[in-house]
Amino acid sequence: MKVKTRIFLPTLAFLLLTTAALTFEAPWVDPDTALKKLLDGNRSFVANKLTIKESSAPTKRLGLVAGQHPYAVILSxxxxxVPPEIIFDKGLGELFVIRDAGNIADPIVLGSIEYAVEHLGSSLIMVMGHTRCGAVKATLDATGHEDPNVGAIVKKISPAVQLARKKIKGNDQAGLYASAINFNVKLSAQSLLSESPLIRSLVDSGKVRIVCAEYDVQDGTVKTMSCKMK
Ligand SMILES: [Zn+2]
Structure with missing residues (x-):
């Protein structure tokens, strides 16, 4: 029995240490702190002082083998x-990123976000559009004869273009383009609440926050904005 114990204890200690190394649990990050981490990272990006190399080192990778706890979801x-990990200066295990042309939310996108907020503990959902968005431009220029798959994107962005046309009078094409990008972000954010009871309940309880934002492809800054339609 003594022999067995001597063998067992070192083995157990080794297993515990190994398991601890592989199951590092990141503490839950509240929505305000998550947003601050993103905006701080964007300042590092703009200042050309990225730390991604350190935050994606092999030790970090090994610490994430057993699971992930990304504190923020980015729909961009x-x-x-517009690669979120770079423009927010974030490494492995920090961001749960969903990208499609035009940062639009369909059932697959909604399901992906639901998975992150329900099972991975993400507390912040950022819906981020960007200046000079080709998907929004394609919708502004749409003829109605697009191929079905591209047509599905155009159809999803069209309500934003319609709202922009109502708001921007005259021949201000730049203003119309900017407004359509803006409305498109807000409509995507709105659909997270209107089409996902789970996301809505987590937002209502304060466990999750939705933030709207726009990235400037020229100066590299991310600016948050109200998600309210106006
Ligand atoms: Zn785009």
């Missing part, structure tokens, strides 16, 4: 100029 555009 697939545009190659």
């Amino acid at each position: 555009c697939s545009d190659s100029r």
